[in-house]
Amino acid sequence: MSYQHSSTSHSSFIVLHSLLSYGPNLRFNITQDLAHVQLRPGCSPTMLQELAVQPPVSHMIITIPELCAWTIEVVNPRGITVNNVLAMIRETLNRSVASHEMQRSSRAVNAAIDSFRARSRADPREHAQGVKRVDFLGPKVFFAGLARTRDGSDSWEIHFAQNV
Numbered sequence: 001m002s003y004q005h006s007s008t009s010h011s012s013f014i015v016l017h018s019l020l021s022y023g024p025n026l027r028f029n030i031t032q033d034l035a036h037v038q039l040r041p042g043c044s045p046t047m048l049q050e051l052a053v054q055p056p057v058s059h060m061i062i063t064i065p066e067l068c069a070w071t072i073e074v075v076n077p078r079g080i081t082v083n084n085v086l087a088m089i090r091e092t093l094n095r096s097v098a099s100h101e102m103q104r105s106s107r108a109v110n111a112a113i114d115s116f117r118a119r120s121r122a123d124p125r126e127h128a129q130g131v132k133r134v135d136f137l138g139p140k141v142f143f144a145g146l147a148r149t150r151d152g153s154d155s156w157e158i159h160f161a162q163n164v
C-alpha cells in the first residue's frame with residue numbers, strides 16, 4: 001500500500017493513496033467501464049479496495065478545474081475506497097447534460113458537441129444519450145490524478161490527460 005502525503009493550511013495531514021495521485025499508477029479512461037482500468041505492473045487489483053486516503057474519510061468533494069459547474073461527491077460511511085472514487089468519477093462525468101447546462105459559452109458547447117460526435121460516431125446507443133459532461137473535457141478523458149485544492153478546504157482537484 002502506498003500513499004502520497006498532503007497537508008492543508010489547517011495542519012491536518014491527509015495521505016492520498018498512490019493509485020489516485022499523479023503518476024502512471026493506473027490507466028483509466030473515464031468513458032469506459034471500470035472493468036477496463038489497467039494497473040501498472042506490480043499493483044494488485046486488491047489495491048482498488050483499499051482506502052482512498054488516510055486517515056479514512058466518509059465524504060470527499062472533488063472539483064473539476066475545467067468544469068467548474070460540476071463537482072464529484074463521493075460518500076461511503078465505512079470509509080471511501082479507491083474504487084469508490086473511480087466509480088463516482090465515471091458516474092458523474094458520464095451523465096447526460098441537461099439543456100440548461102448547455103447554456104455555456106458557445107466555444108465550450110461547440111467543442112463538447114464535436115467531442116460527442118467523435119465519441120458516439122460508432123455507437124448508436126451512445127449517440128441516443130446525447131452530450132455528456134465528459135464531452136466538455138474534449139480529448140482529455142484519461143484520469144491523471146487528484147491533488148489537494150489550495151484553498152485550505154478538504155476538497156480535491158481532479159486532473160485529466162489526453163493519454164497516459
